[in-house]
Amino acid sequence: MSQGLRERLLPSCKRVVVKVGTRLLTHEHGGLAPSQLERVVDQILSLRGEGREVVLVTSGAVGVGMGILGYATKPKALAEKQACAAVGQIRLMHAYDEAFGRRGVAIAQYLLTAEDFRDPERFGNIRRTTDALLKHGVVPVVNENDVVGTAEIKVGDNDRLSADVCHFLEADLLVILSDIDGLYTANPKTHADAALIPVVLRVTPDIESLAGGAGSVASTGGMITKIVAAKAVTESGSACVIANGFTSDLREIAAGAPVGTLFLPSEKKLGSRKRWIRFVSTPKGVLVLDDGAVKAVRDRRSSLLPAGIVRVEGGFASGTVVEMRDLKGKAVGRGLANFSAVEVSRIAGRPSGEIQGIVGHAAPQEVVHRDNLFLV
Numbered sequence: 001m002s003q004g005l006r007e008r009l010l011p012s013c014k015r016v017v018v019k020v021g022t023r024l025l026t027h028e029h030g031g032l033a034p035s036q037l038e039r040v041v042d043q044i045l046s047l048r049g050e051g052r053e054v055v056l057v058t059s060g061a062v063g064v065g066m067g068i069l070g071y072a073t074k075p076k077a078l079a080e081k082q083a084c085a086a087v088g089q090i091r092l093m094h095a096y097d098e099a100f101g102r103r104g105v106a107i108a109q110y111l112l113t114a115e116d117f118r119d120p121e122r123f124g125n126i127r128r129t130t131d132a133l134l135k136h137g138v139v140p141v142v143n144e145n146d147v148v149g150t151a152e153i154k155v156g157d158n159d160r161l162s163a164d165v166c167h168f169l170e171a172d173l174l175v176i177l178s179d180i181d182g183l184y185t186a187n188p189k190t191h192a193d194a195a196l197i198p199v200v201l202r203v204t205p206d207i208e209s210l211a212g213g214a215g216s217v218a219s220t221g222g223m224i225t226k227i228v229a230a231k232a233v234t235e236s237g238s239a240c241v242i243a244n245g246f247t248s249d250l251r252e253i254a255a256g257a258p259v260g261t262l263f264l265p266s267e268k269k270l271g272s273r274k275r276w277i278r279f280v281s282t283p284k285g286v287l288v289l290d291d292g293a294v295k296a297v298r299d300r301r302s303s304l305l306p307a308g309i310v311r312v313e314g315g316f317a318s319g320t321v322v323e324m325r326d327l328k329g330k331a332v333g334r335g336l337a338n339f340s341a342v343e344v345s346r347i348a349g350r351p352s353g354e355i356q357g358i359v360g361h362a363a364p365q366e367v368v369h370r371d372n373l374f375l376v
């Protein structure tokens, strides 16, 4: 049954984000592995030959830079890691430019931070630039801007970064290529009976625990960040495949061959604006809801009306993403507020019919419309 699913789903995926991990592209003690890079480039171009659009998210800057700066292991100091990324990135991009160039294809470089995604204007700009590049037949190549990355503005890892790229692109498919075959029922290095899971219907807490528990696959392959990425994209309606880039081939994966672990998308594909609200934005304030309002938004999927709001925290303008919490402080969801913090505090607890009179201008009937409201 799962095979039929793959064959129906994957060939129809038009916009594809491919994420390539450091281990695939670099030698264990640093330095570029050019034959692997060439393989990736060939496979991406075959996908494009099938009429698909491909955006590449690449790691490897630090690994390549280690080779140049004479490190045999990843340096511990942040500034040294960033120095490796800075020298490695240009070498890495040069290699991609040469490899794609020999095949007659131009590439574009994106160096992004979490800040770029959180800001709705930048998020929109990245999308529009990408659309323009794809129209020109260019392959965008994305990495994190590691040089400026401090904890607050870092995406953190390229699995997450590739999910964010899927969001602005409304991609149909994310393929994460690493050095492990996919998600296993247990750590294959320590459990002889561990089995590869071919298809995951939904990323449930059970699935997350397979990747995150002590001594699990996570410790060997960074599986947890891949599962976080798979969850975010599949819940927005994109498919995701985690596969071994050494042994598998993108063409086969995209054709629906039984390779790696396929994470099925939810039925409803979200547009980039909703993906931004739900997965990318950082909430700027908090609305505390009474029990009735929690029930209404959770059980009846209603919009959030002012009557059920008991408190507002933080200062925010209208059109800002805010978090909703229950009376015990537990997160209920997040959504786009139609009013500023000052306005919400004035209309909180009041019937919707009074909103206009209180705020003094024509206004929506709800504080967060259900189309812009996402539950946790």
Ligand code: GLU
Pocket: 021, 022, 058, 059, 060, 061, 062, 063, 085, 143, 144, 146, 156, 157, 158, 159
């Ligand atoms: N941006 C890092 C690099 O290019 C990789 C981060 C990651 O692989 O998650 O080396």
